[in-house]
Amino acid sequence: MSIAARFKICRGTFSLDVDMEIPGRGVTAVFGPSGCGKTTLLRAIAGLEPGIRGTLTVGGKTWQDSKSFLLPHKRPVGYVFQEPSLFGHLTVKQNIEYGRRRVPRTERRISVDRAVSLLGIGHLLGRRPHQLSGGEQQRVAIARALAVSPALLLLDEPLAALDMDKKKEIMPYLESLHRQLAMPVLYVSHSRDEVARLGDHMVLMDAGKILAAGPVREIFSRIDLALAHGPDAETIIEATVGGHDPEFALTYLDCPAGRFTVAGNKMPTGNTVRIQIAANDVSILLSRQSGTSILNIFPARVDRIAPATKALTTVRLMVGEMPLLARITRKSAVDLGLEPGKQVYAQIKAAGTL
Amino acid sequence: MILEQQDITALLMTLKLASLTTVILLLLGTPMAWWLARSHWRYKFLLEAVVALPLVLPPTVLGFYLLIALGPHGFIGGMMKFMGGSPLAFTFAGLVVGSVVYSMPFVVQPLRGAFAAIGRRPLEVAATLRAPPLDRFFSVVVPLAWPGFLTAAVLGFAHTLGEFGVVLMIGGNIPGRTQVLSIAIYDHVEALEYARAHYLSGGLLILSFLLLMLVYALNRRFMVVQP
Numbered sequence: 001m002s003i004a005a006r007f008k009i010c011r012g013t014f015s016l017d018v019d020m021e022i023p024g025r026g027v028t029a030v031f032g033p034s035g036c037g038k039t040t041l042l043r044a045i046a047g048l049e050p051g052i053r054g055t056l057t058v059g060g061k062t063w064q065d066s067k068s069f070l071l072p073h074k075r076p077v078g079y080v081f082q083e084p085s086l087f088g089h090l091t092v093k094q095n096i097e098y099g100r101r102r103v104p105r106t107e108r109r110i111s112v113d114r115a116v117s118l119l120g121i122g123h124l125l126g127r128r129p130h131q132l133s134g135g136e137q138q139r140v141a142i143a144r145a146l147a148v149s150p151a152l153l154l155l156d157e158p159l160a161a162l163d164m165d166k167k168k169e170i171m172p173y174l175e176s177l178h179r180q181l182a183m184p185v186l187y188v189s190h191s192r193d194e195v196a197r198l199g200d201h202m203v204l205m206d207a208g209k210i211l212a213a214g215p216v217r218e219i220f221s222r223i224d225l226a227l228a229h230g231p232d233a234e235t236i237i238e239a240t241v242g243g244h245d246p247e248f249a250l251t252y253l254d255c256p257a258g259r260f261t262v263a264g265n266k267m268p269t270g271n272t273v274r275i276q277i278a279a280n281d282v283s284i285l286l287s288r289q290s291g292t293s294i295l296n297i298f299p300a301r302v303d304r305i306a307p308a309t310k311a312l313t314t315v316r317l318m319v320g321e322m323p324l325l326a327r328i329t330r331k332s333a334v335d336l337g338l339e340p341g342k343q344v345y346a347q348i349k350a351a352g353t354l
Numbered sequence: 355m356i357l358e359q360q361d362i363t364a365l366l367m368t369l370k371l372a373s374l375t376t377v378i379l380l381l382l383g384t385p386m387a388w389w390l391a392r393s394h395w396r397y398k399f400l401l402e403a404v405v406a407l408p409l410v411l412p413p414t415v416l417g418f419y420l421l422i423a424l425g426p427h428g429f430i431g432g433m434m435k436f437m438g439g440s441p442l443a444f445t446f447a448g449l450v451v452g453s454v455v456y457s458m459p460f461v462v463q464p465l466r467g468a469f470a471a472i473g474r475r476p477l478e479v480a481a482t483l484r485a486p487p488l489d490r491f492f493s494v495v496v497p498l499a500w501p502g503f504l505t506a507a508v509l510g511f512a513h514t515l516g517e518f519g520v521v522l523m524i525g526g527n528i529p530g531r532t533q534v535l536s537i538a539i540y541d542h543v544e545a546l547e548y549a550r551a552h553y554l555s556g557g558l559l560i561l562s563f564l565l566l567m568l569v570y571a572l573n574r575r576f577m578v579v580q581p
Contacts, residue, residue, distance in 0.1 A: 046482055047481075048478050048481070048482075071481075071486075072478075072481040072482060073480075073481045073482075073483075073484050073485055073486050073487075073490075074484075075482075077482060078482070079478075079479070079482035081475065081478075081479065083475075085475050085476065085479045087476060087479070087480075087494060087498075088498065089497040089498055098480070098483050098485075098493070099482075099483030099484055099485075102483065102484035102485055102489070103484055144483065145482070145483075148483060148484060
């Protein structure tokens with residue numbers, strides 16, 4: 001199953017012109033600045049924008065083309081809006097059952113109990129929406145969308161309306177959805193951090209157009225995109241927990257490029273984790289340094305250097321087959337004589353897990 | 355017995371007229387208010403003005419045109435005759451038609467306000483939760499707009515109770531057939547039967563006050579419950 005969408009519309013200053021194919025599994029993050037058309041794209045997929053012409057096929061079924069338009073209530077999606085939008089006249093339980101009751105019995109794969117336990121809202125079932133906090137309301141909204149057993153889950157910045165604490169409250173639930181449910185998710189966000197945490201694939205949008213699409217790790221480290229340039233440029237690496245050092249409370253994380261050492265020893269061995277490395281925390285050495293406090297040093301090859309006119313530039317290194325971004329001063333790049341193909345050492349000051 | 359037989363008949367006639375008018379108006383006014391709240395048609399203002407017309411028009415003017423339309427030579431009356439019925443002027447059915455037109459804005463405006471206040475979002479949510487359009491209306495709009503329906507019903511009912519000009523023009527003043535309370539009061543005053551006029555007027559005053567109190571009390575309660 002995969003999702004192919006092609007939409008085109010021009011409304012005054014706003015335009016949307018997308019042609020994309022995304023995998024039918026995992027989380028695809030639609031990332032871009034506010035007003036770039038992410039939400040409109042998601043609404044068009046749900047059938048909420050009947051004015052937008054285009055074609056849409058999901059898992060081989062045509063939802064929309066030049067001749068047909070499947071009405072929104074006939075599209076097997078789960079939609080979570082930016083604001084929780086719970087029905088005020090129903091209790092939490094009735095809200096969750098609202099959609100599920102309207103799904104044919106044979107198509108119900110996710111029980112109310114499962115949706116409730118995935119989002120941890122069992123204690124709220126008897127309450128009314130106005131008695132819940134913003135974070136709780138959004139968890140109920142997610143459970144309500146899951147309970148219709150959607151073929152495709154659409155999340156429109158579900159965390160954007162929440163403050164930092166509430167975001168932290170919901171994030172673990174979204175991560176567990178990701179691990180426990182096989183359904184494809186389209187996750188609209190303008191937060192880099194959310195994309196890094198939750199996305200497997202991503203679609204990078206700007207001004208109604210798709211700039212790039214592919215695995216998150218790949219897109220984040222593409223030096224031709226603006227993502228790799230600002231002070232928040234980073235590399236995302238998938239790794240498995242390979243072991244611990246109980247004496248120093250350290251964890252070893254194994255990835256194709258080698259073994260990372262990070263502080264803390266809570267993660268169970270064998271778990272898959274994401275390592276986030278800020279480009280600002282990567283420095284480049286010409287020879288292997290001894291007598292340093294830094295644990296993570298890898299041999300690397302300079303792949304590309306971004307053309308830059310300012311003081312700082314981004315260098316894309318390859319550690320084996322794994323890209324790694326380093327943000328250094330242009331002066332250093334010149335002094336070290338960096339050029340594509342040069343063998344160097346990458347020294348990572350801080351590596352955190354997501 | 356305080357009320358005489360003729361007054362009781364007028365009272366019952368009035369209640370029957372107001373109830374029937376309210377039911378018809380809720381059935382007609384709901385789709386109309388929905389359309390007014392939702393439509394982006396550029397000439398919508400024309401229909402808005404027509405619906406609001408009874409608010410400003412002297413009831414006698416409205417009654418006069420209705421009398422002509424409902425009479426044997428009028429558009430509606432002629433059609434009734436053509437279909438084998440009788441003209442509606444000076445009948446109870448004619449009163450109902452007149453009241454429906456006369457009280458229309460009092461039902462359509464509160465409903466329209468209530469529908470507009472709900473906004474688009476709850477309907478979109480319901481659509482993504484598999485609810486077809488009519489289902490969305492009854493499972494989401496009606497419960498959320500329910501204070502609006504109550505206000506509309508009470509205002510429509512109360513306004514019809516007090517109708518005078520339109521009724522006089524198209525219903526005449528036939529005791530037992532088209533004589534309603536407000537006209538009975540007028541007759542009593544004309545005949546200097548002030549005591550009987552007092553009973554009916556006082557009754558109408560109290561009933562209207564109680565109905566309006568109910569509307570405002572319920573609206574306040576709902577404003578508190580719904581954030």
